[in-house]
Amino acid sequence: MAGALIRMTTDPRSPATALQGSRCSGCSVSVYPADDACPRCGGPADPAALSGAGTLWTWTVQRYAPKSPPYQAPPSGFVPFAVGYVELPDGVRVAAVLDVDDVEEVRIGMPLTVTAGEGVPRARPTTGHKGSS
Amino acid sequence: MSADVLICGAGRTPFGRMEASGRQLAVGAVTTALADAGIEWSRVGAAFGGSDSAGLADTLVVQLGLTGLPFVNVKNGCATGGSALVSAVNAVRSGMADVVLAVGFDKHPRGAFDPRPEDWGLGAEYGSDGLMVTTQFFGMKIQRYMYDHGITPQTLALVAEKAYRNGGLTPEAWRRKPVSAEEILDSGMVSDPLTRFMFCSPGAGAAALVLCSPDVARTLDGPSVTLRSAAVRTRRFGSFEVFSPWIPGGELTSVSRDASAAAFEEAGLGPGDVDVCQLQDTESGAEIMHMAECGFCENGEQERLIASGATEIGGSLPVNTDGGCIANGEPIGASGLRQVYEVVQQLRGRAGERQVQGEPRVGFTHVYGAPGVSACTVLSR
Numbered sequence: 001m002a003g004a005l006i007r008m009t010t011d012p013r014s015p016a017t018a019l020q021g022s023r024c025s026g027c028s029v030s031v032y033p034a035d036d037a038c039p040r041c042g043g044p045a046d047p048a049a050l051s052g053a054g055t056l057w058t059w060t061v062q063r064y065a066p067k068s069p070p071y072q073a074p075p076s077g078f079v080p081f082a083v084g085y086v087e088l089p090d091g092v093r094v095a096a097v098l099d100v101d102d103v104e105e106v107r108i109g110m111p112l113t114v115t116a117g118e119g120v121p122r123a124r125p126t127t128g129h130k131g132s133s
Numbered sequence: 134m135s136a137d138v139l140i141c142g143a144g145r146t147p148f149g150r151m152e153a154s155g156r157q158l159a160v161g162a163v164t165t166a167l168a169d170a171g172i173e174w175s176r177v178g179a180a181f182g183g184s185d186s187a188g189l190a191d192t193l194v195v196q197l198g199l200t201g202l203p204f205v206n207v208k209n210g211c212a213t214g215g216s217a218l219v220s221a222v223n224a225v226r227s228g229m230a231d232v233v234l235a236v237g238f239d240k241h242p243r244g245a246f247d248p249r250p251e252d253w254g255l256g257a258e259y260g261s262d263g264l265m266v267t268t269q270f271f272g273m274k275i276q277r278y279m280y281d282h283g284i285t286p287q288t289l290a291l292v293a294e295k296a297y298r299n300g301g302l303t304p305e306a307w308r309r310k311p312v313s314a315e316e317i318l319d320s321g322m323v324s325d326p327l328t329r330f331m332f333c334s335p336g337a338g339a340a341a342l343v344l345c346s347p348d349v350a351r352t353l354d355g356p357s358v359t360l361r362s363a364a365v366r367t368r369r370f371g372s373f374e375v376f377s378p379w380i381p382g383g384e385l386t387s388v389s390r391d392a393s394a395a396a397f398e399e400a401g402l403g404p405g406d407v408d409v410c411q412l413q414d415t416e417s418g419a420e421i422m423h424m425a426e427c428g429f430c431e432n433g434e435q436e437r438l439i440a441s442g443a444t445e446i447g448g449s450l451p452v453n454t455d456g457g458c459i460a461n462g463e464p465i466g467a468s469g470l471r472q473v474y475e476v477v478q479q480l481r482g483r484a485g486e487r488q489v490q491g492e493p494r495v496g497f498t499h500v501y502g503a504p505g506v507s508a509c510t511v512l513s514r
Contacts, residue, residue, distance in 0.1 A: 032378060033379075058280075059276060062263055063323055064267060067247040070261065083269055085379075093379060094378070097264070108276070119261070119276075120259055120264055
């Protein structure tokens with residue numbers, strides 16, 4: 001992954017780390033992770049911090065353990081986990097593992113906050129913003 | 134208007150899991166296609182072919198005969214067969230040769246494909262954290278589509294049920310036992326909303342086509358089918374593809390929409406002219422979405438069309454009459470040419486128990502795959 005991202009602590013409720021993406025000044029396309037070039041026009045793109053607060057655009061559940069390698073199961077063993085794309089205000093949908101209490105409760109449109117850390121982005125239900133979309 | 138190119142010979146092997154190597158299967162398909170055309174290998178003036186993971190096509194000359202012909206290897210992922218076919222068409226049209234071979238074959242190990250993150254320009258964490266899994270993409274694309282367009286899990290099940298039923302009518306298919314919609318829904322969730330029996334499996338198989346000019350076709354005994362067009366496209370900005378760390382907001386673009394539109398335009402025909410078609414059905418959801426992306430219906434109409442039997446062999450738009458990928462499995466390099474083989478048989482009236490009645494005149498094929506490629510053909514009797 002590009003960029004020097006701050007390592008997440010083991011506390012899942014640690015302060016959110018901004019998503020370090022990039023934005024093309026020409027066509028206003030934001031991407032994640034950051035890239036030097038705009039994938040639409042090929043022009044230069046500048047680093048940009050993306051807002052992590054968005055809503056779930058689509059999702060699925062990984063019901064079986066992926067092939068290993070490359071997958072590294074947690075020390076406690078594989079448990080099914082949810083993945084999805086979170087639609088952010090910057091006009092970008094970011095792939096993330098969904099850290100939810102119950103995968104059966106995942107719904108399109110639910111408010112989620114995406115944070116960067118060690119590994120792929122992770123999204124958790126947004127707290128204190130009930131009713132927002 | 135480009136000069137006509139005809140398909141005068143078509144061959145395929147059984148698909149599934151077998152002892153034979155991918156190359157052996159390829160030789161079998163080529164030999165069958167040549168016999169079907171009534172043409173000797175020595176008459177073939179150029180060849181194009183490939184596999185994703187079963188070897189180089191140009192080495193087949195050791196078994197087929199060292200005639201000195203130009204033989205180009207194609208390695209284009211899921212579009213390998215389609216790209217080989219486009220190259221073969223252009224070879225005939227340009228006058229490079231008047232008899233040209235296109236061949237696709239493959240043999241994959243059991244289980245889901247396991248690509249490496251670095252081959253896709255992704256960080257290692259996408260693999261170690263469990264996001265390099267193709268089935269997740271298929272689940273997530275149809276999940277959103279169902280939400281936007283009112284498609285139900287029952288419709289996903291009906292697509293797979295049809296695939297197994299049609300596979301039972303296809304001697305070379307892999308999955309030939311009927312499976313009910315209820316069993317399909319209960320077969321275990323793989324990547325929500327898709328269950329195990331809604332997916333195709335990686336497998337082995339080969340398919341080959343012999344193309345020729347109209348002058349050559351007139352000297353042959355067998356019926357030829359006209360290849361009205363063949364088009365390959367890669368994705369434009371804004372599409373949703375496998376292994377994407379992000380996708381742009383807004384309405385999605387579709388490489389299948391682009392490739393099918395190009396094929397129809399070149400053919401001078403439209404989706405409404407098609408009597409039988411083959412659409413990429415990596416899983417049930419793909420067939421549903423590709424019906425709309427290829428122009429055969431509006432988004433959401435599939436719910437009614439499929440329930441009414443429109444896509445059955447006896448329906449108004451038969452889709453995947455040989456059981457598609459779900460019943461035949463997915464040997465990546467072979468699938469695109471298997472589809473064309475099936476439409477050629479349908480247009481010649483040689484499809485046996487699965488023959489579409491009423492002497493179909495126009496057929497369409499569509500493959501789609503990673504990392505956002507699609508190949509489409511329009512054929513006519």
